[in-house]
Amino acid sequence: MRHFTKLARPYIIWAVAIIIIPLLLIVLYSVTTGGNDLVNIQFTLDNFKKIAEPIYLSVFTKSFRLGVITVVICLLLGYTLAYIISKFSEKAQNILILLVTIPMWINTLLRTYAWISLLSDNGIINTMLNKLGFDSVPMMYTDFAVIIGLVSDLLPFMVIPIHTSLCKIDNSLIEAAMDLGADRFHTFWKVTFKLSIPGVLNGIIMTFLLSISTFVIPKLLGGGQYMLIGNLIENQFISVGDWNFGSAISLLLAAVILIAISLMKRADREDTEEE
């Protein structure tokens, strides 16, 4: 065993170089002033205090609200899709899962531009509405557009883990439930859904994480004024140049996500123990 652990050393160095050091730098930036000036370091907590200002707090609440809406829609659509797919033959399932993942092969930017050409005022949908004699419906630069963009982008991250956990369910458990008098509805809620919870949790965590940290989709579909946490961080680093404030926001976001994940994992554990 010993000489096998040696083989891991290059990866440890690699992980330290690209994960640990940048993370430590972000921590350092978040509690200092003066940006890249690492010679005259001055420690401060002002960066965190700044987040508490109403204008930035509202960005946080808006991001979380959108994240939750996106996750809920992804969960409803994704679970249904994963469940339907799991009923097909194994061969057909492979093809269907491939179809679900195909959009991920295309760059997010391109896919988002596709939504613009569909949703914009003289886009495909509104042109068709006009031809049918209806008025145009402004859709671009609204929550609606951003949510559509996020859901379509993140749906595979919900479908795949749920599908995986549905496939792992031993069919004799379903038969056992029916044998014991459970109709389809009860069998689903009391057995199938229970056994798919790990997949559901993974799907929720992934889609939530990705939806509150994204910045491309809200920027393109929500417009320049549309500010989510991801855009705020991007702005601090690219336009404003306040790396210290940007780092503080990033750190806070990471902390919030970590807490959310650990709460969910704990809830899952307690749930299984209680039953």
Next chain:
Amino acid sequence: MSEKVIIELKGLTKTFGEQQVLKGIDLKFYENEFLTLLGPSGCGKTTTLRIIAGFDDPSSGEVLFDGVDISKIPPYKREVNTVFQKYALFPFLNVYDNVAFGLKIKKTDKKIIEHKVTEVLKLVGLSGFEKRDVSSLSGGQQQRVAIARALVNEPKVLLLDEPLGALDAKLRKEMQIELKKIQKEVGITFIFVTHDQEEALSMSDTVVVMNEGIIQQVGTPEDIYNEPENRFVASFIGESNIIEAVMIKDLLVEFDGIQFDCVDKGFKENEDVEVVIRPEDIDIVKHEDARLKGVVKSIVFKGVHHEIVVETEKRDYLIHTTDYFEPGLEVGLTFGPDDIHVMYRMDWE
């Protein structure tokens, strides 16, 4: 066992794709009966059980339960419960909740559930295990939970799909006795599926031998063992000498060029038949005392008995005896008229 039929299968067939796994099954199950479906894998025994449980639909034929056709009724409305091959216990529920599952679905009163679960756990010898996680139990204990989970619903018929298959030899023996005891105690019909002939013979009131989707023989364990109806049953139920023979007339059969008295009648004169002689029914005697003569070819010690192969002019005979005979020794073979079991010749196989 009573005379009342509880389940009757009529002309049951089942086809999966190209393959016909059941080719017309007609069978009656009686109240309080311990019936075993016995056969090699792929003989259709599990499919028959799954059709009774409602997990598979028959391609044609009827499943009558108390005289009513239930072949279109979903499993959750049938008065049968199943013990699955790999137990199929719910991993997210403890022992108590696994057993209570069926009663909770039926919205039974909480007090009654508690009483029934306690009673049934006592029956299977798992009192005090209520709060245990099912994954922390041994195979034998999980098996008992599975039996309790099915029995607590008070089904009229309990279906058991090779339930002892995953247990080790010693535990199997214990559970065989236990199951038989439980069946007597609850007094309902058990339909047991197995490929183990010893298990079938030691537990059952009735054994149904199946092969290639057809019932080969139905009878008591004694009937099946002593009076197999054809070569398949004879060879599947333990080692045997199966010999092609001619029925000269009633009570007289000829094989290996010798005519023997037997106890079978009702065959045509000079009909081609097959004869089965169980290895333990053959006696080895002195060379000059028997009409059938041979040489000891091999002897293997099997614990209780020796397994001896005696080579005669026409064929090798397998004999089980507690005596020892030196290989190479010239011996004679004898058997009584009632040790010879005459069977119809099978055209197939």
